[in-house]
Amino acid sequence: xxxxxxxxxxxxxxxxxxxxxxxxxxxxxxxxxxxxxxxxxxxxxxxxxxxxxxxxxxxxxxxxxxxxxxxxxxxxxxxxxxxxxxxxxxxxxxxxxxxxxxxxxxxxxxxxxxxxxxxxxxxxxxxxxxxxxxxxxxxxxxxxxxxxxxxxxxxxxxxxxxxxxxxxxxxxxxxxxxxxxxxxxxxxxxxxxxxxxxxxxxxxxxxxxxxxxxxxxxxxxxxxxxxxxxxxxxxxxxxxxxxxxxxxxxxxxxxxxxxxxxxxxxxxxxxxxxxxxxxxxxxxxxxxxxxxxxxxxxxxxxxxxxxxxxxxxxxxxxxxxxxxxxxxxxxxx
Amino acid sequence: xxxxxxxxxxxxxxxxxxxxxxxxxxxxxxxxxxxxxxxxxxxxxxxxxxxxxxxxxxxxxxxxxxxxxxxxxxxxxxxxxxxxxxxxxxxxxxxxxxxxxxxxxxxxxxxxxxxxxxxxxxxxxxxxxxxxxxxxxxxxxxxxxxxxxxxxxxxxxxxxxxxxxxxxxxxxxxxxxxxxxxxxxxxxxxxxxxxxxxxxxxxxxxxxxxxxxxxxxxxxxxxxxxxxxxxxxxxxxxxxxxxxxxxxxxxxxxxxxxxxxxxxxxxxxxxxxxxxxxxxxxxxxxxxxxxxxxxxxxxxxxxxxxxxxxxxxxxxxxxxxx
Numbered sequence: 274x275x276x277x278x279x280x281x282x283x284x285x286x287x288x289x290x291x292x293x294x295x296x297x298x299x300x301x302x303x304x305x306x307x308x309x310x311x312x313x314x315x316x317x318x319x320x321x322x323x324x325x326x327x328x329x330x331x332x333x334x335x336x337x338x339x340x341x342x343x344x345x346x347x348x349x350x351x352x353x354x355x356x357x358x359x360x361x362x363x364x365x366x367x368x369x370x371x372x373x374x375x376x377x378x379x380x381x382x383x384x385x386x387x388x389x390x391x392x393x394x395x396x397x398x399x400x401x402x403x404x405x406x407x408x409x410x411x412x413x414x415x416x417x418x419x420x421x422x423x424x425x426x427x428x429x430x431x432x433x434x435x436x437x438x439x440x441x442x443x444x445x446x447x448x449x450x451x452x453x454x455x456x457x458x459x460x461x462x463x464x465x466x467x468x469x470x471x472x473x474x475x476x477x478x479x480x481x482x483x484x485x486x487x488x489x490x491x492x493x494x495x496x497x498x499x500x501x502x503x504x505x506x507x508x509x510x511x512x513x514x515x516x517x518x519x520x521x522x523x524x525x526x527x528x529x530x531x532x533x534x535x536x537x538x539x540x541x542x543x544x545x546x547x548x549x550x551x552x553x554x555x556x557x558x559x560x561x562x563x564x565x566x567x568x569x570x571x572x573x574x575x576x577x578x579x580x581x582x583x584x585x586x587x588x589x590x591x592x593x594x595x596x597x598x599x600x601x602x603x604x605x606x
Numbered sequence: 607x608x609x610x611x612x613x614x615x616x617x618x619x620x621x622x623x624x625x626x627x628x629x630x631x632x633x634x635x636x637x638x639x640x641x642x643x644x645x646x647x648x649x650x651x652x653x654x655x656x657x658x659x660x661x662x663x664x665x666x667x668x669x670x671x672x673x674x675x676x677x678x679x680x681x682x683x684x685x686x687x688x689x690x691x692x693x694x695x696x697x698x699x700x701x702x703x704x705x706x707x708x709x710x711x712x713x714x715x716x717x718x719x720x721x722x723x724x725x726x727x728x729x730x731x732x733x734x735x736x737x738x739x740x741x742x743x744x745x746x747x748x749x750x751x752x753x754x755x756x757x758x759x760x761x762x763x764x765x766x767x768x769x770x771x772x773x774x775x776x777x778x779x780x781x782x783x784x785x786x787x788x789x790x791x792x793x794x795x796x797x798x799x800x801x802x803x804x805x806x807x808x809x810x811x812x813x814x815x816x817x818x819x820x821x822x823x824x825x826x827x828x829x830x831x832x833x834x835x836x837x838x839x840x841x842x843x844x845x846x847x848x849x850x851x852x853x854x855x856x857x858x859x860x861x862x863x864x865x866x867x868x869x870x871x872x873x874x875x876x877x878x879x880x881x882x883x884x885x886x887x888x889x890x891x892x893x894x895x896x897x898x899x900x901x902x903x904x905x906x907x908x909x910x911x912x913x914x915x916x917x918x919x920x921x922x923x924x925x926x927x928x
Contacts, residue, residue, distance in 0.1 A: 364745070369752065413919050426683045427919055429748045430857070433687050434915050436755075437853040437908025440778050444905065450774060451767050458759045533752055583763070589756030593749050597731065600745040 285553050288546045292560045296343075299567045303339040304331060306571050308579070334464075341464040341472075342567040342584075345529045348476050348521035350562020351483045353536020354543070354555050358490045359411070359514050362424050363541065363599065367522040368533030370428030374435040375406030376526035377457060385442045385449035392471055392527060399527035400475070404519045406431060411515060459532035459585020461570055472524040479520030480559065486513045487551040494549070532585045534592025535562055541599065614867040614876060621863075621879035628886035629658045632893075652786075660784040661889050661903075662882040663792040664845040665855060669881020670800055670874060671842035672856025673863075674834050677810040677872040679744050682918070685857035686842050689747030692851040693754035694724020695843065696777045699850070700761040703773050710783050713776065714791075714847040721843035721851075724750060729835065779852030779904030781889050788848045795844040803837045804874050810834060811871040852885065852904045854911025859884055861918065 304320070305311045311319065311327050319327030320336070349367060356365040367373050379402025383389040389398070413427045439457070443450035455463075489510040492500045497507050525532070543557035566584060569591065573582035633654050642650075672685045679689075686692055698720020702713040732746040758777075762770050775782075809830045812820045820827050842856065863877040864870075888906040895901065 369748070409916070409919070423681075425748050426681060426688060426744055429688045429751065430683050430915055430919070433853070434908070434912030437778065437904065437912060440774055441901070441905040441909060444771075444774055444778065444901065445899070447767065447771055450771060454759075454762050454770055458756075458763055533756070583760065586756045586760045589753055593753035593756075596749040596752070597746060600742065600749065601734070 285547050285557075288557070289560075292557060292564070295564050296560055299564050299571070300339055300343070302571055303342065303567045304335045307335060307574055333466075337464040337466050337469050338461055338570070339567065340469045341461045341528060342570055343563045344469065344472060344476050345461060345525040345532070346535065346563030346566035347559045348479060348525040349532060349535040349566070350539040350558040351480060351555060352518045352521040352525075353562075354540035354551070354558040355483050355486070355490070355514050355518055356536065357540050358494070358551055358554075359511065359518075360424060361494070364425050364537065364596070366534060366537030367518065368531060368535070369425060369432075369537060369596075370410045371406050371431035371435060372403050372410065372518065372522045373526045373531035373533070374432045375402040375404075376400070376523050377531045378402055378435040378439050379405075380456075380527060381439045381442050381449065381453050384453060385446045390452075392468055396471065396475070396524060396527040400519060400523035403523035403526065406435075407515050407519050407522075411511075455583075456530045458583040459530040459588070460583040461529050461566075462581060462583065464528075468528050472528045475520050475524035479517045479524070482513055482517035483521065484555055484559075486510055486517065487555050490514060491551050530585060532566070532588055534588050534596065535566055537599075538592050538595050539565055541595075610867070610869050614869055614873070617863070617866045618876045618879050621876060621883045625662065625879065625883035625886050628883065628890050629662075631890050632658055632886065653784075656786050656789050657781050657784040657889070658886065659789045660792060660848055661781055661885040663789065663796050664781075664849045664852070665859075665881040665883070665885025666800070666878045667792070667796050667841045667845035667881070668852060668856045669859035669863075669884070670803055670878045671838040671845075672881075673860035673872050673874055673877040674803060674806075674810065674838035675856070676860050677814055678831055678835060680814055680816075681744060682861055683857065683915075684744055684747075685854075685860075686838075687851070687854055687857050688751065689744065690724050690728055690749075690751035690754060691721055691747070691839065691842065692846070692853075693751045693758060694727075695721035695846045695851050696758050696773075697754050697761070698723070699776050700758055700765075700773050703769050703776070704761060704765050710785070710788075714788070717776075717850075718843045718847040721846055722839060724754065725835070725839035725843070729832075775902050776850045777904075778902045778908065779846075779850035779855075780902030781849055781885075782900075782902070784848070792844060792848055795841065799837050799841045800878065803834065803841070804878075806830065806834050806837075807872055807874050810874075814871065850902075850904060852888070853908035854915065855881060855884060855888075855907050858907075858911045858914055862914075 301313060301316060304316045305313060309330055311330070315325070315327050316331065318325040319331035322328065352367045353365070356367060356370070357363055376399035379398040380395045383395040383398040389395050410428055410431065413424065443453060489505055492503055492505040493507055493510055495503070500507060539562040540554060540558045543554055543561055547553035547557050566588070569587035570584040573584050573587045576582060633650060675686055675689065676682055676684050695717045699713050699717040701720070702716030706712045706716070728743065728747050728750050731750070732743045762773060765773060809825060812823055812825050813827065813830055817827050859881040860873065860877045863873045863880045867873055867876050884907070885903065889903040892901040892903045892906045895906070
C-alpha cells in the first residue's frame with residue numbers, strides 16, 4: 274500500500290510547482306507573442322514602465338487577453354473536473370454537454386430580442402442559461418442507467434437544439450448574426466480590462482465553491498449510501514457542485530463565447546498525475562487548463578499570420594482527437 | 607392482419623392525409639377561384655409544384671435515413687443531426703458558398719461530398735477489428751461533429767455577411783430554392799434507395815436485439831450495418847444537398863411514428879410518410895407564422911423538434927432508453 278502511494282504522492286508534490294512554472298511561461302509568451310513580437314525584457318518594461326514603447330500594447334490588449342485566458346481557462350478546467358466527478362463520467366465536458374451552449378443561447382436571446390449588448394447586462398442571462406442546461410443535463414445524466422454514451426448523446430442533442438434556436442434568432446436579425454457569429458466561435462482576443470473585472474468575482478466564487486466540494490465529492494464517489502453513513506450530505510454537495518459549474522461556465526462563456534473540450538481534456542491529463550483524489554485533481558485542473566487555453570490562443574496567433582485563429586477553433590481541433598482517443602482507450606480497457 | 611399491423615396502416619393513411627392537406631394549403635387553391643391566369647399557372651408549375659415535391663421527397667428521405675440510423679445505433683437519439691453527418695454536409699456547403707460562389711448546383715454537389723465524406727470517416731474511425739458497435743459509432747460521431755462544428759463556425763467568421771447569411775439559411779434547411787431539376791435528382795435517388803432500405807426492415811429489427819442475439823439468429827451483422835448505413839447516408843446526403851439538413855426531422859419523425867403506431871422495430875413505411883408530412887407542414891408554417899416574414903422551414907422543425915427532444919429526454923430517462 275505504502276509503496277503504491279509513494280509514487281503518485283511524489284509526482285503530485287513535484288508536479289504542482291512544475292505546472293505553476295508552465296503557467297508562468299505561457300503567460301509571459303502570451304504577453305510577448307502577437308502582431309508586434311516583444312522580447313521578454315520588453316514585456317517586463319511594458320508592464321512596469323509607463324514610458325516604455327510597449328506599455329500601450331501590453332496594458333491595453335495583451336494583459337487583459339492573458340488575464341481573461343487565465344480566468345476562463347481556470348473556470349472551464351475546474352468545471353470540467355467537477356462535472357466528471359459529479360456524473361462519474363470521463364466524457365463530461367461543459368462544452369460537449371451543452372452548458373456553454375445554454376449560456377450562449379441566453380446571451381444571443383438577450384442581444385437579439387432585448388437589445389442588451391454589454392457584458393454586464395448579459396452575464397446574468399449567461400448564468401441563467403447555464404443553470405437551466407446544467408440542471409437538465411444533470412437530471413438526465415444522474416440516473417442509474419446513464420452510460421457515457423447516453424450522457425454524451427443527450428448533451429449533443431441539447432447542443433443541436435440550442436444551435437438551431439440560435440440560428441433561428443440570427444436569421445430573423447442580420448445585425449445579430451453579424452455580431453454573434455464572432456462571439457459564438459469562442460475567442461479571448463477582444464478582451465478589455467472591464468470584461469476581466471466584471472467576471473472575476475463570479476469566477477472567484479465558483480472556484481471557492483468547486484474547491485470546497487472536493488472532499489465531499491471524494492466521499493460521494495463511494496456511492497450515496499456509504500457516503501451518507503460517513504456523514505456526507507449528498508444533496509447539499511451536488512447542489513454546491515452544480516452551483517460552481519453554473520458560475521464558472523456561465524461567466525466564462527459570457528466573456529469568451531462557448532469553448533469546447535478544455536474541460537474534457539485537462540482533468541483527464543491531470544488525473545494521470547494525481548490519481549482520482551479531487552483534493553489534488555481540482556487544483557491541478559485549475560492550473561493546467563489556463564496553460565492549455567493560453568497555449569492554444571498563442572498557437573492561434575502564430576499559425577494564420579497576419580490574421581488570427583480563434584482559440585475555440587484550436588481547442589476543438591486539438592480536443593476532438595483527444596476525445597476520440599479517450600473513447601477508443603475506454604473500450605480497450 | 608394483426609391489430610398492431612392494422613393500427614400501423616391506419617396511422618400511415620392519416621400521415622398521407624396530413625401531407626395532402628399541407629400540399630393543398632401550400633398551393634392555396636382558394637386564391638385561384640376566379641380562373642387560372644397564365645401568371646398563376648407559372649407560379650403553380652415552376653414554383654409551388656417543385657417546392658411541394660421537394661418537400662415530400664426530401665422529408666421522406668431524411669426521415670427514412672433517421673430511422674435507419676436510430677435502428678443501427680440502437681438509440682432514439684442516434685440520428686444524422688447528432689452524429690456529425692449534418693455538420694459534414696454544412697462544411698461542404700460552406701466551402702461551396704465561400705470558395706466557388708455558391709450556385710445552387712455547386713452547393714448541392716459540395717454538400718453531398720461533405721455529407722458522404724463525413725459518413726465514411728465516422729464509419730472508418732468507429733470500425734475496429736471488423737466490428738462497429740453502436741456506442742462507438744455514437745461517440746465517434748459526436749467527436750467528429752464537435753470538430754466539424756468548430757470548422758463551420760470558423761468558416762462563417764471568415765465569410766462576408768451576405769455569404770454568412772446564405773450559409774446560415776442553408777444550414778438551417780429551406781425549400782426556397784426548389785427546382786424541377788432538383789426534384790428529378792431527388793426522385794431518382796429516393797426511388798432507387800428507399801425500396802432497398804424498406805426491404806432491410808426485417809434485418810434491422812433483428813439487429814435491434816443486439817449483436818450477440820442477431821448473430822445467433824444467423825444475421826450477417828456487419829454486412830447489414832454497412833449496407834443500411836450506406837443507403838441511409840446516400841439518401842440523407844442527397845436530400846440535404848437540395849434543402850439543407852433540415853434540423854431534427856430525421857430525429858423526430860422515426861420517434862413520433864413509433865409512438866403513434868405502437869409497433870416495435872424500425873417502422874420504416876410510417877416514418878417515411880410522416881417525414882413527408884412534417885416537412886410540408888414545417889414549410890407551410892414557416893411561410894405563414896410571422897406576417898411578412900418568410901423563414902426557412904428548418905427554423906420550425908428546429909424549434910419544435912428541440913422542444914420535443916427536451917420532452918423526450920425528460921420522459922424517456924425513466925424508462926432508461928436514453
